Amino acid sequence: MSCTITEENQAHVKKITFDWVSAADGTASGTTEGVYSGLVERLVTIPDATDAPDDNYNVVINDEDETDILMGAGAARDTASTEQVLASSLGCVANDKLSLAITGAGSGKAGRVIVYLK
Structure with a gap:
C-alpha cells in the first residue's frame, strides 16, 4: 500500500491530491503534512486506467477528530469513471491534518483523490 500526497496552497483555494495504491486487503491510507482549515468545495475521484479499483470502493477523509470531512460522499465510487x-x-x-482511508478497492489497485478547500 502506498499513498503520495501533493499539497498546493494557492491564494484562496487549497488543492490536496492523494495518489494511492491499495494493499492486499484493498485498503490505502495517507496523512497530509500540512494542517488545513476551510470548507470542502469539491471532491474528485479518478480510478487508475490500468489498475482500476473494484466497483463501489470507498473514500473517507478524516480530520484529527476522526470525522469524515466528505460527510459520506466518498462512498461507493465507480471503477471506471471520474466522479x-x-x-x-x-x-x-x-x-x-487530513487522513485518507480507502477501503474495498481490491488488491494492488490504484486511483487519485483530489480535494479542494476554500
Whole structure:
C-alpha cells in the first residue's frame, strides 16, 4: 500500500491530491503534512486506467477528530469513471491534518483523490 500526497496552497483555494495504491486487503491510507482549515468545495475521484479499483470502493477523509470531512460522499465510487461531488454535499475542516482511508478497492489497485478547500 502506498499513498503520495501533493499539497498546493494557492491564494484562496487549497488543492490536496492523494495518489494511492491499495494493499492486499484493498485498503490505502495517507496523512497530509500540512494542517488545513476551510470548507470542502469539491471532491474528485479518478480510478487508475490500468489498475482500476473494484466497483463501489470507498473514500473517507478524516480530520484529527476522526470525522469524515466528505460527510459520506466518498462512498461507493465507480471503477471506471471520474466522479465529482460539489460543496453542498461536503463538510469542513478546522486546523487539522487530513487522513485518507480507502477501503474495498481490491488488491494492488490504484486511483487519485483530489480535494479542494476554500
